[in-house]
Amino acid sequence: MAQQPLPSSVQPTTDMYGGDEVSALVLDPGYSTTRAGYAGEDRPKQVVPSFYGKINYDNGTRDIFGDEVIYPRANFERPNYMNRDSVVEDWDAATRLWEHVLIKRLQPARATPAIRNGLNDRGKNDENGDVDMGEGIEEQEEGEKPLAESPLLVTEAPWNTTKNREKAIEIAMESWGAPAFWLNKTPVLAAFAAGKSTALVVDVGCANASVVAVHDGMVLKRSIQRSPVAGSWLSGQIRSMWDSSDPKVEVVPTFMVENKKPVEAGQPAEARLKKFDFVVPESFRAFEEERLLTEFKESVVEVWRGPGKFQGPNEDFVKSQVGRVFEMPDGYNQMWREQRFKVAEGMWDETAAYPPLGGGEEGRVQKGQTIPALIKASLEGVDADLRANLVGNIVVTGASTLLNGFNDRLHMELTAMYPGLRIKIHAAGLSSERRFGAWIGGSILASLGTFHQMWISKKEYEENGAGIVEKRCK
Numbered sequence: 001m002a003q004q005p006l007p008s009s010v011q012p013t014t015d016m017y018g019g020d021e022v023s024a025l026v027l028d029p030g031y032s033t034t035r036a037g038y039a040g041e042d043r044p045k046q047v048v049p050s051f052y053g054k055i056n057y058d059n060g061t062r063d064i065f066g067d068e069v070i071y072p073r074a075n076f077e078r079p080n081y082m083n084r085d086s087v088v089e090d091w092d093a094a095t096r097l098w099e100h101v102l103i104k105r106l107q108p109a110r111a112t113p114a115i116r117n118g119l120n121d122r123g124k125n126d127e128n129g130d131v132d133m134g135e136g137i138e139e140q141e142e143g144e145k146p147l148a149e150s151p152l153l154v155t156e157a158p159w160n161t162t163k164n165r166e167k168a169i170e171i172a173m174e175s176w177g178a179p180a181f182w183l184n185k186t187p188v189l190a191a192f193a194a195g196k197s198t199a200l201v202v203d204v205g206c207a208n209a210s211v212v213a214v215h216d217g218m219v220l221k222r223s224i225q226r227s228p229v230a231g232s233w234l235s236g237q238i239r240s241m242w243d244s245s246d247p248k249v250e251v252v253p254t255f256m257v258e259n260k261k262p263v264e265a266g267q268p269a270e271a272r273l274k275k276f277d278f279v280v281p282e283s284f285r286a287f288e289e290e291r292l293l294t295e296f297k298e299s300v301v302e303v304w305r306g307p308g309k310f311q312g313p314n315e316d317f318v319k320s321q322v323g324r325v326f327e328m329p330d331g332y333n334q335m336w337r338e339q340r341f342k343v344a345e346g347m348w349d350e351t352a353a354y355p356p357l358g359g360g361e362e363g364r365v366q367k368g369q370t371i372p373a374l375i376k377a378s379l380e381g382v383d384a385d386l387r388a389n390l391v392g393n394i395v396v397t398g399a400s401t402l403l404n405g406f407n408d409r410l411h412m413e414l415t416a417m418y419p420g421l422r423i424k425i426h427a428a429g430l431s432s433e434r435r436f437g438a439w440i441g442g443s444i445l446a447s448l449g450t451f452h453q454m455w456i457s458k459k460e461y462e463e464n465g466a467g468i469v470e471k472r473c474k
C-alpha cells in the first residue's frame with residue numbers, strides 16, 4: 001500500500017461508506033491498554049487496561065472490563081488477554097473486551113443483550129451483590145450483528161501471526177457483521193500520524209520496544225527489531241532499585257493503605273495497612289503496583305541526556321544536585337538523586353542495568369537489546385541507500401518515550417553512531433499523541449475518502465475466506 005505523506009496538521013475527513021456517511025471504528029490493542037474510538041477523531045474515546053478483571057466462582061467466572069474495580073477479593077484476578085509479544089493469546093477474553101469497548105461503550109444502542117450484559121458473565125452468587133446473571137452463558141441471538149454498519153480498522157504488531165490475523169477478521173465479519181475490515185501494522189500507522197510514509201519508527205511501549213523501518217507505507221521486514229527493554233522492564237528496574245536502597249523501599253500500593261501520618265524524608269512510614277481475611281491474588285496486587293511504578297516513572301525517573309554515559313563522573317556530579325521527592329502511598333518519602341537517572345540507563349547501556357530482582361536471567365538486559373542496539377540492527381537490515389533517509393525521519397512513539405530526557409538521549413546516541421548523517425527526530429509534543437500514535441494514524445487512515453476502496457469488504461471476505469488478510473493487508 002503506497003501512502004502519501006501527510007502534514008501532521010491534516011484534518012481527516014468523514015469517511016463515506018456504501019453511500020452513507022459512517023464513522024469507521026479504530027481498535028488499537030496494546031499490552032498495557034486497549035484503545036478504541038471513531039476514525040476522524042484526534043484521540044481514542046476508550047482506553048481500558050488489557051489486564052481485565054476475572055472473578056472466579058465455583059460454578060463459573062465473571063469478567064470485568066475497564067478500570068472501575070480497585071478493591072481486592074480472594075477470587076479476583078487480573079489476567080491479560082495479550083501475551084508479552086503484544087499479540088492476542090486469549091481470544092475469548094479479547095473478543096469480549098473488544099465488544100465491551102467497541103460496542104457497549106462506544107455505541108451502546110447497538111449492543112445486543114448478550115453484549116450489554118457481558119457475554120461470559122457466568123457468576124450468580126457474588127457476595128457483593130453486583131452480579132445477577134443467572135446460570136450459563138447468554139447466547140448471542142441469531143442474526144444480530146452489532147457492527148453491521150461500522151467498518152473496522154485494527155492495529156497489529158509487525159510480528160503478529162497469520163493465525164491471529166485471520167482470527168481478527170473472522171470475529172469482525174462473522175460475529176459482529178462488520179461491512180469492511182482492515183489490519184494495519186503499528187509502525188506504519190505511527191509514521192502516518194507523524195505525516196510520514198517513510199520513517200524509522202522507535203516504539204517503546206509496555207512489554208516491547210521495537211525499531212522498524214517503514215518505506216512508502218510498507219514495513220521493511222528485515223528491519224524489524226524488538227526487545228523487552230520497555231515500560232514493564234523499567235518497572236522491574238525500579239523494583240530492583242527500591243529493593244537495594246538503604247533503607248529498602250517497600251512497594252505498598254494504595255489499596256493496602258487504611259490511613260497514614262506525614263513523616264520526615266527517609267523516616268519509616270507511619271501508616272495503618274488494611275487487613276484482608278484472604279490472600280490478595282498476585283495478579284491483582286501486581287496490577288495495582290504497576291500504577292504506582294508508572295507514577296514514579298512520570299514524576300521521578302529521567303533519562304540521562306548526555307554528554308556521555310551516566311556512569312562515572314556524571315553520576316558523581318548528579319549526587320551533589322537537588323533530586324526529586326516521591327511519596328509512597330503509605331507516606332514514606334525520600335529524595336531520589338542519581339538513582340532516578342541510573343534506573344533508566346540500562347535502556348542505553350546494558351552494563352548499567354540493575355540486576356533483576358530474584359537474580360534470575362529474566363529481566364536482564366542483553367547487549368543487543370538496548371535502544372541504540374535495536375536501531376543499529378534495524379538499519380543494518382535495510383538497503384544502505386535507504387539509511388540516510390530513515391535517520392532523517394525518526395518517529396518516536398509509545399508511552400515509555402515520555403520519560404524526561406528520552407529524545408535528547410536518543411539524539412545524542414544517534415549522532416555518535418552516525419556522525420556523517422543528518423539526524424531528525426519527530427516526537428509529538430502532546431503526550432496523548434505519543435501515547436496513541438498508532439491509534440491516531442489508524443484514525444486518519446480510516447477517515448480518508450480515498451481509503452474506502454482499500455477496505456476488505458464483506459463480499460470479498462465471503463468469497464475468499466479469512467486468508468484474504470494475508471493477501472491484502474501486507
Ligand SMILES: Nc1ncnc2c1ncn2[C@@H]1O[C@H](COP(=O)(O)OP(=O)(O)OP(=O)(O)O)[C@@H](O)[C@H]1O
Pocket residue numbers: 029030031032033034086204205206207208209230231232293294297298397398399400401402403404435
Ligand atoms: N509519562 C510516562 N513516563 C514514562 N513511562 C510511562 C509514562 N506513562 C506511561 N508509561 C509507561 O508506558 C507503558 C505503556 O506504554 P504504551 O501504552 O505505549 O504500551 P502498550 O502499547 O500498551 O504496550 P506494547 O506496545 O508493549 O504492546 C507502561 O509501562 C507505563 O508504565
